[in-house]
Amino acid sequence: MTRISTSWRSRAGAFANGLLTVPALAVYAGLLVVPVGFAVYYSFTDYNGFPSQTPTWVGLDNYERIAQDPIGDLHPSIWVTVAIAIVGTLLVNAAALGLALLLRRTTPFNTVARVVMFYPHVLSALIVGFLWQAILGPQGAVNNVLEGGGQSTLPFLADPQWALATLIGVIVWAQFGVQLVLYLAGLQAVSPQLQESARIDGANGGQVFRHVTWPALAPTVTVTLVTTVLSLLKVYDVVLGLTNGGPGDATQNWAYEILAVSFANNDIGLACAQAVLLVLVAGLLSFTIIALRRRAEEGAEAIG
Amino acid sequence: MTGKRTVRRTVRVAVVAVLSAAMLVPMYIMVVNAFKPQQEILLSPLSLDFATATTDHLKAAWQSTSFPVIEGYAVSLFLVLACNAVAIGTAVPAAYAIARTPKLLFRILLMFFVAGMFVPAQIILVPAIFVLKSLGLMGTLPGLVLFMSATMIPFTLFVFSAYIRMLPRSLDEAAAIDGAGRQRILWTIVFPLMRPIVATAFVLNALGAWNDFVSPQLILGPGSEFRTITTGVYAAVSTYSTNYEIVFPTLLLAVAPILLIFAVMQRHIMGGLSAGAVKG
Numbered sequence: 001m002t003r004i005s006t007s008w009r010s011r012a013g014a015f016a017n018g019l020l021t022v023p024a025l026a027v028y029a030g031l032l033v034v035p036v037g038f039a040v041y042y043s044f045t046d047y048n049g050f051p052s053q054t055p056t057w058v059g060l061d062n063y064e065r066i067a068q069d070p071i072g073d074l075h076p077s078i079w080v081t082v083a084i085a086i087v088g089t090l091l092v093n094a095a096a097l098g099l100a101l102l103l104r105r106t107t108p109f110n111t112v113a114r115v116v117m118f119y120p121h122v123l124s125a126l127i128v129g130f131l132w133q134a135i136l137g138p139q140g141a142v143n144n145v146l147e148g149g150g151q152s153t154l155p156f157l158a159d160p161q162w163a164l165a166t167l168i169g170v171i172v173w174a175q176f177g178v179q180l181v182l183y184l185a186g187l188q189a190v191s192p193q194l195q196e197s198a199r200i201d202g203a204n205g206g207q208v209f210r211h212v213t214w215p216a217l218a219p220t221v222t223v224t225l226v227t228t229v230l231s232l233l234k235v236y237d238v239v240l241g242l243t244n245g246g247p248g249d250a251t252q253n254w255a256y257e258i259l260a261v262s263f264a265n266n267d268i269g270l271a272c273a274q275a276v277l278l279v280l281v282a283g284l285l286s287f288t289i290i291a292l293r294r295r296a297e298e299g300a301e302a303i304g
Numbered sequence: 305m306t307g308k309r310t311v312r313r314t315v316r317v318a319v320v321a322v323l324s325a326a327m328l329v330p331m332y333i334m335v336v337n338a339f340k341p342q343q344e345i346l347l348s349p350l351s352l353d354f355a356t357a358t359t360d361h362l363k364a365a366w367q368s369t370s371f372p373v374i375e376g377y378a379v380s381l382f383l384v385l386a387c388n389a390v391a392i393g394t395a396v397p398a399a400y401a402i403a404r405t406p407k408l409l410f411r412i413l414l415m416f417f418v419a420g421m422f423v424p425a426q427i428i429l430v431p432a433i434f435v436l437k438s439l440g441l442m443g444t445l446p447g448l449v450l451f452m453s454a455t456m457i458p459f460t461l462f463v464f465s466a467y468i469r470m471l472p473r474s475l476d477e478a479a480a481i482d483g484a485g486r487q488r489i490l491w492t493i494v495f496p497l498m499r500p501i502v503a504t505a506f507v508l509n510a511l512g513a514w515n516d517f518v519s520p521q522l523i524l525g526p527g528s529e530f531r532t533i534t535t536g537v538y539a540a541v542s543t544y545s546t547n548y549e550i551v552f553p554t555l556l557l558a559v560a561p562i563l564l565i566f567a568v569m570q571r572h573i574m575g576g577l578s579a580g581a582v583k584g
Contacts, residue, residue: 014409020397020401027454031450181574
């Protein structure tokens with residue numbers, strides 16, 4: 001008798017608790033999950049976004065179009081995205097970790113330096129793009145200084161390869177400060193006793209880093225890698241401000257392709273197919289990194 | 305030994321100082337050039353001649369119709385507050401329920417929410433527009449707030465539920481025995497204890513909402529009467545990107561207040577970020 005009533009009560013309690021999740025669930029599911037479903041559905045249609053037109057089922061046409069790329073404008077954008085995601089992630093993390101090691105002690109000088117490294121993050125990526133465009137553009141500040149000094153100008157944004165490198169550089173400039181803060185937080189958790197005893201045992205700075213600090217940072221590295229890759233896969237604002245995809249299509253990445261090309265041309269079916277692929281890639285990549293990092297993190301637990 | 309250490313310290317300070325200066329150069333160029341006419345910007349972009357410095361261009365940017373500065377700030381601030389109200393207001397009860405119900409269904413529910421952290425918001429915006437259209441919310445501020453809040457809920461709920469799990473259960477049980485209802489326990493006992501993590505979520509969501517460009521641009525539409533800082537700057541600058549008399553003063557007006565807020569609040573903003581990372 002008592003057992004039945006407690007089980008009924010716990011079930012009623014769970015139901016009441018379930019009600020508490022309804023508002024969050026409604027907003028989240030309605031505006032993030034349902035759109036993902038819409039994206040999957042539209043990706044199999046030729047929908048052009050006009051309310052009067054009903055989407056017609058075209059099967060895998062949009063995906064085939066992406067795979068075959070008849071106009072030759074989709075594949076370059078994949079390479080641009082991959083270059084930004086891989087090179088950008090490595091540079092952001094290298095810069096962030098290097099500076100975190102330099103700035104790990106909390107002195108007034110270091111505190112100011114941390115703030116200076118971080119501030120680009122409070123500026124919107126679009127404004128960062130416009131600002132660097134005004135500095136590195138053909139008529140920009142740097143080239144005018146070079147010209148004034150009698151030197152030849154540099155094609156930061158005019159040459160396709162330079163433009164991609166410049167874009168990655170600007171992204172790194174704007175993003176590494178965030179990861180720096182995460183690395184600093186991670187370094188706080190590294191046991192100072194362990195580092196000290198390694199030093200007493202005769203390890204030099206490099207050895208202490210390799211055998212004590214770096215393994216203990218493993219969970220932080222996982223977080224920074226995943227967050228950097230996720231944010232770099234979808235960069236759009238900074239591209240729009242800095243290069244607007246140019247010169248030609250040299251800096252058009254996947255997100256630019258979706259928003260400024262397919263969506264702008266009312267090619268909703270194609271835009272949704274591209275969006276579905278990018279969501280899949282983002283998810284797969286995150287889980288791959290998390291899975292690959294698991295072993296390194298187990299090492300961190302053994303040390304910590 | 306000490307000599308070697310001093311040398312090392314000097315090198316470190318020098319490297320950091322040079323890098324810090326490099327980080328600040330773009331701000332310097334922006335400030336200096338906001339007070340100069342186009343010809344002077346092109347001839348000597350790095351210096352400021354106080355004899356010819358003028359605030360005319362700043363005034364012109366201030367009065368620009370495509371980027372009404374004060375309204376832009378008001379709309380962006382409204383988005384920060386409204387999105388945080390919706391995201392935090394819905395995530396607190398949901399996270400409480402998930403953290404306090406040891407049932408498989410609620411664990412799955414948490415996973416379902418967490419999966420949203422891996423969905424890039426601006427990528428899913430295109431289909432979201434059609435959802436908003438069918439709800440009649442396209443082109444409206446409520447629609448924009450709902451979409452932006454939806455993108456904030458996964459992270460907010462995730463860190464909240466992890467935090468509530470660390471709070472002792474005996475607190476809510478004692479209150480329940482005293483006859484307090486669920487809502488009462490939640491808002492008068494649990495919520496006040498969550499202050500640090502709420503502050504963290506608020507700061508991170510605020511930065512996201514403040515800097516978002518794609519959502520307001522596409523949901524409100526370029527012809528909207530509401531302009532945020534970002535959509536306003538885009539309207540004012542994108543077509544005149546080589547007219548530096550417009551570019552630099554506009555950018556200066558757009559970033560000066562947020563940099564001021566950051567300078568005052570930097571400890572909370574950067575502290576909130578690292579607190580979120582440790583918990584997440």
